[in-house]
Amino acid sequence: MTLNLDEIKKLIPFYLNKTLSEEEREAVEEALKKHPEIESEIREYSVLKEVLESEPAPEPPGYVYDRIHKSLKKRGSFFQGLREIIESLYNSRTFSWGVVAVQAVLILFLFWHPVSPTYKTLTSQTSHEGIYINVVFKDDIREKTMRTLINRIGGTIVEGPSEEGLYIIRLSKSNEVENAIETLKNSGKVKFVAKAFR
Numbered sequence: 780m781t782l783n784l785d786e787i788k789k790l791i792p793f794y795l796n797k798t799l800s801e802e803e804r805e806a807v808e809e810a811l812k813k814h815p816e817i818e819s820e821i822r823e824y825s826v827l828k829e830v831l832e833s834e835p836a837p838e839p840p841g842y843v844y845d846r847i848h849k850s851l852k853k854r855g856s857f858f859q860g861l862r863e864i865i866e867s868l869y870n871s872r873t874f875s876w877g878v879v880a881v882q883a884v885l886i887l888f889l890f891w892h893p894v895s896p897t898y899k900t901l902t903s904q905t906s907h908e909g910i911y912i913n914v915v916f917k918d919d920i921r922e923k924t925m926r927t928l929i930n931r932i933g934g935t936i937v938e939g940p941s942e943e944g945l946y947i948i949r950l951s952k953s954n955e956v957e958n959a960i961e962t963l964k965n966s967g968k969v970k971f972v973a974k975a976f977r
Contacts, residue, residue, distance in 0.1 A: 787806065787807055787810040790806075790807055791807070791824050794821070795824055795825060795828060909951070910950045910956045911937065911948065911949050912934070912948050912956065913946070913971070913974075913975045914948055914963060914969060914972045915944050915945050915969070915970045915972075916970065918944075925968070931962060932958070932962050933950055933955060934948040934951070935949050935951070936948055937949045960972050960973070
């Protein structure tokens with residue numbers, strides 16, 4: 780096992796406690812032969828270990844134990860009380876029948892009042908009034924160019940694009956339909972344009 784010097788130094792406390800694997804122990808002993816500065820670190824750790832073992836850690840004062848005991852007792856009593864309340868509710872027949880009643884009311888409500896999806900797409904319009912045209916733009920058209928053309932003819936996208944690339948556009952002025960179709964044809968960005976019949 781090959782370890783660099785920093786990794787060997789990290790293993791020194793474990794080497795002194797004899798808690799290294801056989802490979803790690805051999806790596807530390809081999810490094811001791813090559814690097815004498817590791818031996819001085821081992822001596823420092825040994826002295827520190829002896830000092831710590833000779834002087835036991837001071838015991839905390841009694842009031843610390845009392846505070847810990849009271850804290851645990853409070854926490855235990857709160858959770859114990861909560862557990863007893865939940866168990867009594869769970870075992871109560873009234874609670875069980877209450878849950879059944881609520882479920883029955885929900886089932887009946889959903890049965891008699893089915894929920895229908897109510898959503899709108901961004902291109903949908905609530906009003907079907909106006910003149911509509913069908914437009915298929917060329918594949919290379921950019922979104923900005925498309926928007927400029929639609930604004931120029933005073934239109935709004937109502938549907939589209941379909942799988943075939945068809946857009947349905949509502950015109951704001953009904954008397955402008957022929958001009959709108961001509962403008963789109965002359966733009967060079969349209970494959971197909973015609974009045975839509977809705």
